[in-house]
Amino acid sequence: MRKSLACLGAVVVPSGAGLLLHLWAGWSMRSPVRVPTLLAVLAGLVLTAVALLAHNALFREGGSIAAVVLLVAGLGAVWVEARDSRVRAEVVTCEITGKARATYHPTFGEGAPSDMWLYHHPLDCPGGYPSEFTAEERIGEAGRTVRIAYDPARRMDPVLEKHNKPSGSPVVPSILLALSVVVSVVTIVGEGWTDVGRPGA
Numbered sequence: 001m002r003k004s005l006a007c008l009g010a011v012v013v014p015s016g017a018g019l020l021l022h023l024w025a026g027w028s029m030r031s032p033v034r035v036p037t038l039l040a041v042l043a044g045l046v047l048t049a050v051a052l053l054a055h056n057a058l059f060r061e062g063g064s065i066a067a068v069v070l071l072v073a074g075l076g077a078v079w080v081e082a083r084d085s086r087v088r089a090e091v092v093t094c095e096i097t098g099k100a101r102a103t104y105h106p107t108f109g110e111g112a113p114s115d116m117w118l119y120h121h122p123l124d125c126p127g128g129y130p131s132e133f134t135a136e137e138r139i140g141e142a143g144r145t146v147r148i149a150y151d152p153a154r155r156m157d158p159v160l161e162k163h164n165k166p167s168g169s170p171v172v173p174s175i176l177l178a179l180s181v182v183v184s185v186v187t188i189v190g191e192g193w194t195d196v197g198r199p200g201a
Helices: 002-030 037-059 065-084 171-191
Strands: 090-096 101-105 116-124 132-135 145-150
Touching (some): 002 065, 037 065
Antiparallel strands (some): 101 116
16 A cells, blocks of 8 residues: 555656646746746745655655656756747847857867857847847847847847747656656565555565
């Protein structure tokens, strides 16, 4: 009975935490209340910490580090998916007011992405925001107008209007959380849980 409850908990903790985090991330990024980004992220981290504590309480001395890593990675992917599923609510036509300033960003280590240049374009937009737009390529010369999509609450970075499309996908977070469940259940079954609900003989 205890083993069955533990297996049920191993399913409920990742899936429940993932659902709650997705709901919170989605609401905080589109709510008219305009939850500050820092507060939204802190609340997401608190929810993740609660999930980890629940996972630790479930396993006590036993459990699997791999399941914890997959749980954290899955919850992180949930946040990214929720963010990328949102679109910026406002679009404004801005004028590029000067030459783009280029900055070089090297990367290090084997398998790291290629070094990149970022181009920072000064803008003149109605209302004064955004005053600068950064992209991996030049979007135009001084005097050209561009249409920028932005979040009035500034919870997401501005993008070109043509890129203001939802790109999130639940596939990656679902796979990571499902793997966490599988590893957890296999660990519970394989370590031989006793009737008192903990690993051991």
